[in-house]
Amino acid sequence: MRNLSWERLKFYLLIALIMTSIIQVGILWTYQDYGFPINFLGRKSNADSKYDEKAVKGLLDPFRIIISEGSGDLEKDEPSQWIITDNKEADYIKFWEDAKNYLVESVSAGQKPAVSEIKDWSSLALAEKTIIFDFKTKINQDLLQWLFDIKKISENIPIGINKIIVSPWQNTGVLYISDEINTYAYSLNIDEKTLESYDEIFNRYSTSENKNLRKFTFIKFLSPNGEIKNFDEDVLVVVKGGQYSGIKDVSWAFPDSIRAEKAYSQHQVDEIANVLLGAEKDGYDRNINSSDSSIEFKTQNKIYKLNSEGNLEYKFLTDFQETDKGDLKSALINSYKLLTRIKSLVSADSEVYLSKVIENARGSYTLKFDYIVDGTPVVFTTVEDNGKDKPVITAEPGITIEVNKKGIISCMAKMRKFSRSKSEGLYNVYFGDLQVELKKRYEEFQDNEETMVKDLRISYNVNGSTAEIKPVWVLDTLDKSYVVPMHSK
Amino acid sequence: MVKKICFMLVFVIIFTLCSFSAFAGSEGTVFDSDTKATKEKYFNITKPEEGKTVFTYSKSYTISGVTKVDNIVIELYRLNEEKKQYEKVTIEEKSSWLIEDSGINFAKEIDLKEGKNIIMLVASKGSDDKEPQRSIFEIKRDKQKWMDAIKNTLMDFFSDKK
Numbered sequence: 049m050r051n052l053s054w055e056r057l058k059f060y061l062l063i064a065l066i067m068t069s070i071i072q073v074g075i076l077w078t079y080q081d082y083g084f085p086i087n088f089l090g091r092k093s094n095a096d097s098k099y100d101e102k103a104v105k106g107l108l109d110p111f112r113i114i115i116s117e118g119s120g121d122l123e124k125d126e127p128s129q130w131i132i133t134d135n136k137e138a139d140y141i142k143f144w145e146d147a148k149n150y151l152v153e154s155v156s157a158g159q160k161p162a163v164s165e166i167k168d169w170s171s172l173a174l175a176e177k178t179i180i181f182d183f184k185t186k187i188n189q190d191l192l193q194w195l196f197d198i199k200k201i202s203e204n205i206p207i208g209i210n211k212i213i214v215s216p217w218q219n220t221g222v223l224y225i226s227d228e229i230n231t232y233a234y235s236l237n238i239d240e241k242t243l244e245s246y247d248e249i250f251n252r253y254s255t256s257e258n259k260n261l262r263k264f265t266f267i268k269f270l271s272p273n274g275e276i277k278n279f280d281e282d283v284l285v286v287v288k289g290g291q292y293s294g295i296k297d298v299s300w301a302f303p304d305s306i307r308a309e310k311a312y313s314q315h316q317v318d319e320i321a322n323v324l325l326g327a328e329k330d331g332y333d334r335n336i337n338s339s340d341s342s343i344e345f346k347t348q349n350k351i352y353k354l355n356s357e358g359n360l361e362y363k364f365l366t367d368f369q370e371t372d373k374g375d376l377k378s379a380l381i382n383s384y385k386l387l388t389r390i391k392s393l394v395s396a397d398s399e400v401y402l403s404k405v406i407e408n409a410r411g412s413y414t415l416k417f418d419y420i421v422d423g424t425p426v427v428f429t430t431v432e433d434n435g436k437d438k439p440v441i442t443a444e445p446g447i448t449i450e451v452n453k454k455g456i457i458s459c460m461a462k463m464r465k466f467s468r469s470k471s472e473g474l475y476n477v478y479f480g481d482l483q484v485e486l487k488k489r490y491e492e493f494q495d496n497e498e499t500m501v502k503d504l505r506i507s508y509n510v511n512g513s514t515a516e517i518k519p520v521w522v523l524d525t526l527d528k529s530y531v532v533p534m535h536s537k
Numbered sequence: 538m539v540k541k542i543c544f545m546l547v548f549v550i551i552f553t554l555c556s557f558s559a560f561a562g563s564e565g566t567v568f569d570s571d572t573k574a575t576k577e578k579y580f581n582i583t584k585p586e587e588g589k590t591v592f593t594y595s596k597s598y599t600i601s602g603v604t605k606v607d608n609i610v611i612e613l614y615r616l617n618e619e620k621k622q623y624e625k626v627t628i629e630e631k632s633s634w635l636i637e638d639s640g641i642n643f644a645k646e647i648d649l650k651e652g653k654n655i656i657m658l659v660a661s662k663g664s665d666d667k668e669p670q671r672s673i674f675e676i677k678r679d680k681q682k683w684m685d686a687i688k689n690t691l692m693d694f695f696s697d698k699k
Contacts, residue, residue: 126595287644
C-alpha cells in the first residue's frame with residue numbers, strides 16, 4: 049500500500065515536471081518569435097501585452113484646434129483665428145471632448161447627413177464663429193469606430209476624417225466632417241449653457257491683451273482672388289499684431305539614462321535592458337562596444353542597437369508575410385508599446401505625436417512620430433551645402449517605425465530629452481518676411497506657381513549637436529517639407 | 538582773424554539751417570486732400586477691393602496686397618480732414634517698409650477711428666521716384682453694431698411673416 053502511494057506521488061511529480069518544462073519551452077520559444085503553436089502561453093506571461101488604450105488613441109488627437117471668428121460678412125468684420133496645439137490645455141480638452149460627443153451622436157444616431165463637395169474650408173470657417181479640428185493623419189472608418197467607441201455605425205457616413213468643423217451658432221449647431229472627397233454636415237442640438245461657455249472662450253481670445261497670443265489669418269482672407277501664389281487658401285499666416293512674437297526657449301540633451309562618456313558600464317546596460325526589453329531582457333545577448341560607445345542587444349531574429357548619441361535602431365531579422373499587415377489599429381498599438389519604452393528612457397518635458405502614416409506595398413505600415421514640446425512640434429534638420437548663401441535645410445522625423453500586426457519590423461529613433469524654459473525669445477513671425485526668406489532659400493518658390501504649400505507651422509529645430517533650439521517655420525507641400533529659419537529680434 | 542571766425546560761424550549756421558530742411562524732406566512728400574489715386578503699377582491691392590468703400594464694425598482693418606516688382610518702398614497715410622492733408626501712419630515704430638522681391642504679400646492692420654477713414658497707400662521705387670503709385674480707399678467704421686443687429690432681426694421677422 050505504502051509502495052503504491054509512493055509510486056503515485058512520483059508519477060504526479062513527473063507530470064508536473066513535464067508540464068512546467070513545456071511551459072518553459074513555450075516561453076523561450078515565444079522570445080525567439082518562431083511562431084510555435086503554444087506561444088500564447090508566452091504572450092500571457094508578457095506584461096507588455098497590456099497597454100493604455102486611451103494613450104494609444106491620444107496619438108490620433110487633432111494636431112491643432114483652430115478657433116475661428118467669423119460673421120459671414122467679411123466686408124464688415126475683421127475675423128481672426130487662434131491656434132491651440134497643446135492637448136493638455138483646458139480649452140483644447142473641452143473642445144475636443146465636446147466634438148467627440150457630437151461626432152458619436154451624429155454618426156451612430158442614424159442621422160442622414162447633407163453631403164456636399166465643399167472644399168473651400170476657409171469660407172466655411174469664416175461664415176460663422178467655428179471651431180476647426182485639424183488631423184495630421186486621416187482617420188479611416190475602421191479606426192473611427194474604435195477611436196470613438198461607436199457601437200453602431202449608421203449608413204452614409206464619411207469614409208474617413210481629416211478635418212472637423214463645429215459651427216455652434218449656425219442654426220442649433222452644425223458638425224462638418226471632411227473625408228477629403230466630400231463634406232458631411234450633421235445637425236446638432238447644442239444647448240444654451242454650452243453656447244455660453246463657447247462664447248466665453250471666444251471672447252477671452254478676441255479681447256486678450258497677451259502679445260504672444262498670435263492672431264492668424266487665412267490666406268483666402270488676404271487675397272480673395274488667389275493673388276498670393278504658392279499658398280493654399282486654407283493656410284493660416286500671421287499678419288496682424290506685432291511683427292515679433294515671444295516663443296518659449298527650449299533646450300535638448302541626450303537622456304542621462306543612455307549617456308556614456310567612453311563605454312557603457314554594466315550597471316547602465318542592465319538599466320537600459322530593463323527598460324527597453326522588459327521581461328525579455330535575459331533572452332538577449334549583449335554586446336558592449338567601447339569604440340563607438342554603443343550597445344547591442346541581440347537574439348537570433350531581433351537586434352537593438354543604441355549609441356550614446358541617442359540613436360536607437362531596431363531590426364526584426366526574420367522575413368514577414370503580406371498577410372501579417374493587419375489594420376492600422378494593431379500597428380498603432382504595437383508602435384505605442386515601443387514608444388512607451390523609448391519615453392521611459394527619455395523622460396522629459398515632451399510628448400510624441402503621429403505625424404505621418406505610409407501604407408507600404410508589402411505587409412507593413414511606416415509610422416512617423418515627432419516630438420512635441422509645450423504644444424510646439426520639434427523638427428530634426430540637416431543642412432545641405434548647395435554652394436549658395438542660403439543652404440537647403442532638410443527635415444527628418446524624430447521616430448520612424450515600420451510595423452505590422454505581428455510587431456515592430458524596424459525602428460529608427462532619435463532619443464532626445466527636451467526641457468522647457470520660462471524665458472522666451474522674440475521672433476519675426478510676419479508672413480511677408482517668411483515669403484522673402486522662402487524665395488531666397490528654395491528654387492521651387494522662385495517664379496513657380498506650381499509648388500503649393502498646404503500647411504504651415506512653427507516648430508523647434510534640432511540641428512546638429514548644439515543644445516540651443518531655435519524656432520523655424522515648417523511648410524508642407526504634398527510631397528515635401530521645407531524649413532525656413534525665423535529671425536530673432 | 539575775427540572776420541574768419543565770423544565767416545565760419547555764418548557758414549555753420551547756414552549749414553545747420555539747410556540740414557533741417559534736408560531732414561524734413563526725408564520725412565516724405567506732403568500729400569494734400571486733393572491727391573488723386575494712380576494705377577497699380579508696383580503693388581496689387583487685394584484687400585480692400587479697388588474703388589469700393591468698406592463698411593466695418595471693427596476697430597482695425599487689414600490692408601493687404603502683393604508686390605508686382607522688386608525693391609518697393611511702401612508707406613501708409615491717413616487723411617487728416619481738419620488739416621486737409623495726409624499724415625503718415627506709423628505701425629510698430631515703422632512708417633515705411635522696403636520689400637525686396639516681387640510676389641510678396643504686404644499686409645498691415647491699421648487702427649480705425651469712428652466714421653470715415655481715408656487711407657492712402659504709396660508704393661514707390663524710393664524717394665527719387667517722381668511717379669509713385671498712390672492707392673486711396675475709404676473705410677467707414679460704424680459704432681452701432683447693435684442697431685444693425687436689431688434692424689436685421691426685425692427685417693428677418695417681417696420677411697418670415699410674409
